[in-house]
Amino acid sequence: MKGIIASPGVAIASAFVMKQTVVEIDMTPTANETERAEQEQLFRDAIAATEQQLNEVIEITEQRLSAKEADVFRAHLMMLFDPTFEDAVMEKINGSAMKAARAVKEATVEVADMLASLDDEYLRERAADIRDVGGRVLDNVTGNVRVSLNDLRDEVVVFANDLTPSDTAMMDMNYVKGFVTEVGGRTSHTSIIARIMGLPAIVGTGDILSHVKHGDTVVLDAVDGDIVINPTAEELAAAEAKLEKYLEHVRELDAVKMLPAETKDGHHVEVVGNIASPADCKGVLENGGEGVGLFRTEFLYMKSPELPSEEVQFEAYKTAAEALEGRPLVIRTLDIGGDKAADCISFPAEMNPFLGWRAVRMYFDRLDIIKPQMRALLRAAAYGNILVMFPMIISAEEIFKMKEIIEECKAELRAEGKEFNENMPIGTMVETPAACINADKLAQIVDFFSIGTNDLTQYVLAVDRGNEAIAAMYQPLHPAVLRAMKMVIDASHKEGKWTGVCGELAGDERGAVILLGLGLDEFSMSAGSIPTIKNLIRRANVARVREVVEECLTYFTTEEVTARIDKLIEEIYA
């Protein structure tokens, strides 16, 4: 059986199958006031019992996970006593003569559907909370006993259609070795909990509960996304070997992630993280990131109908800089337009938005946007190692104009007596063919380059990265893209400057190996990729990688490059 890998790992254990018992609901109406009063009392008692259970769940969750995880159940308590829910139930008992069970069930569906119908992810999650709470109340009304994972004695892999926060909170995690659910995706509750607990999980398997029985031996292979029920002796031995290999891999990554990214023959590079808000710094540091190579500032603009003030921006940049404790923080100025829009800036309808009024191109028409951002950056740079870079540059004129704007901002800040960094380094993103071809000139007027491989691939190849019809043509390892990147890296070194990559390519094993061979100085990626890439770099021999990559630059096709690099990666891990 196959599914989506929600959290990696391998587990071999017996199956614990959670099947939702179908509760019989009494659909007959009540006959008189006395019966209605009884049903009302039944409902009141169920509320009291549910309150007590939830309080137990909160206590257990606080012990096993954290106070924050328990907040979900505090929200459940609030839902339990919510007048909207309560009024709906009472109306059905007293107004529509329903028995308590039917009233609770129908009120739950009604309220949950109402919330789920609103176009808001947060409210849809609350709909799930209402279903969870309503289910508990219903169990208490009907006297249904829930299958409990609280009292396990064997190591198990839990199989369920889906798991609610109540289910996972009650599990004795000492015995739970993994999860399989029929529904859900990478962001469902089960997936998130599995990743927090570091347990393997496969979700979205479709019908699996009718194939697996309670107590079956199962192999949960969340490396290749496979589930084997009642494995043969051979399959079991293979799974054990895989588990051992996986554990070794995890230990290896854990051991190296905090070490410097240095090749066997002593070549040092920087491995840093991409972030979208100051809070992301923590994950970067925990994974061994040596700083931040791309701070996307768009988040400040996305959530509000008005432009973010200088103060709001200053606080965000300062918070991130301080969290990094002196490590470099490369901040990209607003990169909006193309496929990204915001409520606070109105964009004209364009034939070719990716070639249109976006990123740096709008700054000169909208000084009211770029100046507050630049002032905030200059001020925050007094509190840490902030470097700034501009997106979508095609010419030296744009850099000159940006420098004029920066000088204006500095003069203003000086006049106002505000503290700022006079020497904040200025770099440019390299995403356009123009910037690659002119890299030798640009390298003379900026302090560093950062290649945005996602856009660079799209512009060098003239392939829209959002168009599925030509998705196969979108090849970041196309020889033209590699040669463009080589021009950029070489040009920067000639002027004694450095080049980073902050696109997907740096966090990809193939991409990272090629970039190492091309002489890249800084690799910026999502936090989760850092340990893998550091490990790869530490196992590589840079002289050997350069030799192979240079050979790749002479190839005719992407396919040849990919095949050669795959062979090299095998060699590195051998």
Place this chain on the structure above:
Amino acid sequence: MVESNFVIKNETGLHARPASVFVQKCAKFKSVIKLKKDGKEANAKSIISVLSLGASKGSEITISCTGDDEQEALAALIELLDNLEE
């Protein structure tokens, strides 16, 4: 009954955590408390009802309180909304 108009100022609006803080405050008063926005009415003591109102930053709402402690309730709620933290 006393009532007052208010324009939501905080980033999140009456949503998520701010909504739950607001509802918990409302529950402390005896008065019947209602919120109105664009003709929709919500029971301010119900988180479900308040959330479904969809009051975001910039929304204009009317708060009405009816009961013994109506004056006190209205003043306290306006003060809370003025100082809502995310």
